[in-house]
Structure formats: structure tokens, C-alpha cells
Amino acid sequence: MEKYCPICNNVFEAERKTTKYCSRECYWKSKKGKEPWNKGVKGKQIPWNKGIKTGTSKLKNRKRPDLTGKNNGNWIEDRTKLAQKQERNDSRYQDWRKQILKRDNYQCKICGLKMTKEHKLVVHHILPWIDYPEERYNINNGIT
Secondary structure (H helix, E strand, O other), X not given: OEEEOOOOOOEEEOOOOOOOOOOHHHHHHHHOOOOOXXXXXXXXXXXXXXXXXXXXXXXXXXXXXXXXXXXOOOOOOOHHHHHHXXXXXXXXXXXXXXXXXXXXXXXXXXXXXXXXXXXOOOOEEOOOOOOOHHHOOOHHHEEO
């Protein structure tokens, strides 16, 4: 495809339709004296986070009423239940549980089923945990 260079008026062979100049020299000559597209733009741009203090977030101060208080999944109505949960994760409780299972030969005292992967056994207190704190870790106060 033959084209005419707008800078030097030479005829040249263009491989592409978009080619306008015969050489790079003519291309750069065409750029002389023209203002670049971004001249004067620096400093006039408004940053996206203008007005937000460093280290804060828009969502930090925003409250979601659907996830606060009793609607939150981590809400605990009675704080004594939290204390009980923490006590049951205690190593003394775990040792007590293992001793009861070993004593009862890893078998349910009510139905007689043995402990397997499909059938997990539960160890209970005979005298309630909450009412008898002195009997919590007594081996005679447990049943499988």
C-alpha cells in the first residue's frame, strides 16, 4: 500500500493501514511543538481517598444494626455459659473424661454400644456440673 508522509511528502510502502509516517524521524518531527496530552494535568487530579485520614477506613465507623448486639453470631446471652465452655476445654476436664471412658471400657452404660468412628461416646456428670462444682472432676461422678 503506497502512502504519502505528511512531514516530508515522500511516497513510501506501508505494511499497515494505520501507518502515517515514512520513518521515526518524521514521526518525532510531527510531535515537536505540540503539547502533550497530560501537560498541566498533574496537581489537578483529585485523589480517590481525599478527606479520609490516614489509617482509618470508611467501614470502620459504620455500624450494621443487623450484626450488632443479639443479632451477632458471637453474642453470648449468659456469660456463665462462656465460663463453662472454657472450663470444659481445660486439661483437667479432658483427663477426667478419658478416665471415665477407660473405666467404662469405651462402652455406653445405657445401650451397650462401643465407641467407633461413626459412634462417638459422651461422658456425663451424674451430679450436675453447675450445681456441684466440688464434684466436677470426681471420677465417681461420671458416666459414659
